Amino acid sequence: MRSVPPEAIRTPRDLAPYLDHTVLAPEATLEDVRRACAEARAHRFAGVCVRADAVAEVRRALEGSGVRAVAVVDFPRGEADTGARVAEAREAARLGAEELDLVIRLPALLAGRHEDVLQDLRAVIGAVGVPVKVILETSRLTRDQRVVAAALARCAGAAYVKTSTGFAGGGATVEDVALLRAVVGEQVGVKASGGIRTAAAARAMLAAGASRIGASGSVALVSGAFP
Numbered sequence: 001m002r003s004v005p006p007e008a009i010r011t012p013r014d015l016a017p018y019l020d021h022t023v024l025a026p027e028a029t030l031e032d033v034r035r036a037c038a039e040a041r042a043h044r045f046a047g048v049c050v051r052a053d054a055v056a057e058v059r060r061a062l063e064g065s066g067v068r069a070v071a072v073v074d075f076p077r078g079e080a081d082t083g084a085r086v087a088e089a090r091e092a093a094r095l096g097a098e099e100l101d102l103v104i105r106l107p108a109l110l111a112g113r114h115e116d117v118l119q120d121l122r123a124v125i126g127a128v129g130v131p132v133k134v135i136l137e138t139s140r141l142t143r144d145q146r147v148v149a150a151a152l153a154r155c156a157g158a159a160y161v162k163t164s165t166g167f168a169g170g171g172a173t174v175e176d177v178a179l180l181r182a183v184v185g186e187q188v189g190v191k192a193s194g195g196i197r198t199a200a201a202a203r204a205m206l207a208a209g210a211s212r213i214g215a216s217g218s219v220a221l222v223s224g225a226f227p
């Protein structure tokens with residue numbers, strides 16, 4: 001998915017179609033999820049991103065809105081084996097997920113087992129009929145590992161590479177977004193997520209090459225102001 005042209009973002013409200021409104025805190029309630037869906041409908045966000053146990057509710061709540069139901073898989077650690085990841089991804093899609101945000105197999109990646117990472121991603125992506133965003137957890141990777149991880153995700157058929165879970169102590173940076181965009185080119189999306197708290201930060205991510213933003217504070221982003 002192509003980068004967003006700067007003229008597309010004139011006011012914070014213009015951020016809305018690029019935002020995945022995110023409810024991933026383990027303590028989030030069904031009420032939190034329903035509120036997020038209502039906010040996403042009102043603001044016409046791109047999606048609502050939740051854990052798989054809430055995705056059926058999200059799909060129901062968003063019916064007819066054009067806002068997509070998004071579920072995370074093997075979140076936030078990326079440590080399960082491929083069979084479990086395939087099963088979790090299939091179940092999330094069966095329950096109504098229209099997109100999946102899958103954590104890359106971090107232990108294999110950190111150990112340099114790149115072929116294992118590639119085969120795992122191919123297996124999960126090939127098992128579901130919905131677009132998969134691959135979360136790289138960039139804050140845990142060296143620059144070389146970021147390049148390799150993005151290239152592996154692209155080779156495996158990822159729809160997007162995504163910077164961060166938001167649960168590893170580090171989030172998206174403008175530099176990482178630009179690096180990921182340089183690696184994947186214009187045919188694959190780049191999702192910036194984790195710690196994006198202001199409209200100006202979101203705009204900077206889009207200017208650096210992001211085509212989607214994940215944020216738990218999406219309403220604050222579109223309600224904010226550019227300096």
Ligand SMILES: O=C[C@H](O)COP(=O)(O)O
Pocket residue numbers: 022024049164165166167171193194195196214215216217
């Ligand atoms: O995928 C999205 C992230 O979990 C959102 O992180 P955030 O709460 O820092 O916006």
